[in-house]
Amino acid sequence: MFRLSTKLTSNKTLFSKTVKSVTTLNNITYNTTINNTSRAFSSKLFSSITQSSSTSKKLFGLISSTTLLLQVSNQNKDTLSLTEQSQQQRKMSSYSPSKIENVVIIGSGPAGHTAAVYTGRINIDLITILSYRRRRRRRRRRHYYRARLDPLMFEGFMAGGVAAGGQLTTTTEIENFPGFPGEISGPELMDRMREQSIKCGARIETKNIVKLDLSERPFKIYIEDEPEPIQSKSIILATGATAKKMGVPGEETYWSKGISACAVCDGALPIYRNKHLAVVGGGDTACEEATFLTHFASKVTMLVRRDEMRASKAMQQRVLTNPKIEIIWNHTLLSAQGGDKLTDLTIQNVLTKEEKKLEVGGLFYAIGHVPNTAFLNGQIETDETGYIITKGHSTETNVKGVFACGDVQDKIYRQAITAAGTGCMSALEAERFLSH
């Protein structure tokens, strides 16, 4: 510090400039401290330093007082630095009961994320501002985007019994999603979709929605554990479907202790290693799960209710040619028994009504899905199985302003890519609806 001052004393103007800059720095720190005590302290320090005789002492004093003031201002809890202020802002949630959202997306599968990407990128109300230039030049036009749709997505905390990202988070490898020829896993694909949604400007909240009030616009959305609902001009429902359970005796007792609805989630656990496992179902999911379980189990038995499977031919071939898989046709599950853990099942032949016991170490359901529409309380028209009815080649529901996409309205196809397609449709229809 002193060496610096002796060098600078040779050039008087430079030295005085340095002193000026340091004093202005001090002034800045003085002005930013809000608390009265620190202001008094800093003013005393400042005045005492400027009154000192020697210039080198002045410089040293000013520099050291600057650093001290910065320390004081940071230690003072009432004042927040810029970084702390921004951190505090980030902690506050992105929605509030008084703000009316443009579009709220409920659900975070491929349908929800595609809708978020499209609505996040739409810019509406392009307006032209004429700016004035000095000295009588021609007015320059500046174009501004006044408002974006600014979608808000609720991805849910274990809503529908699955992690945020939907049913794809419970699959291992995805081979038929276009654009991904290499190996991509379900969770990885959903991570990428989530990243893209955020990049395109969507806000994502990890909260569950308990109720909707669609009686008047703006619609009211009730969030779990929050007293006041938020309001929205339009809603996109992408809540998907949950795996069905059979509800047989013993299911409750052995749930997660031998019985599961997700072979991919639980099949790799050590308690199922090298055991005889059973899969109930005859569709694509059942075949996929049975094939997956052969990597861990000693033997896999599939219980198919009819004498044929409804799975696609490719999946059926895979299962029929696998030496570890045995298919028991025309049988249905009656009950599950065991001691501490599941040990055997009672199965019944649907044609002869004959009962049989099957010794297993684990049971996995793959019998289909129930769409997550129970929370709507009948406000949206659904068919007898609970799937939302949409009009023709669109995603409109019976309530104007509410759009349904993905598995929640798709009984036939139920693929990730078709869900993504309907998500895009919903986004474009919502934008059209809002602009009228």
Added chain:
Amino acid sequence: MSVFRSASSLFLNGGVNRASFLSTRFYFTKADDVKSFDKFLDDNKSAVVDFYADWCGPCRMMNPVLEKTFNNVKDTKLAKLDIDKLPAIAEEFGVSSIPTIIGFKDGKEVVRVIGAVNEKKLLDLIEKTK
């Protein structure tokens, strides 16, 4: 400035041993082998172990909840156990579904929760381990 503050707070605490310095930076300890798992149970009277796997979606959902809870809780410590690395311990405790969170008091299991839970249930579990 923030470095200055954190360093000064360490000195003000009257000297901090290495374990708690690490725990101020991470909210959990990783149990990679049987030794570290046993040591974790011996060191901490009130302990919580999270059995997880990399490919498990609900386990990843639990991570922010665990971080938030254990950054605010003082006496109880969290350890994360990868069941792919230590399947023997997972089998010993009869872990049949993940995520499973087990609360230990004095090295013995007192309470267990299966599946992803919210902060409230996690705090209830932590209460039972004290």
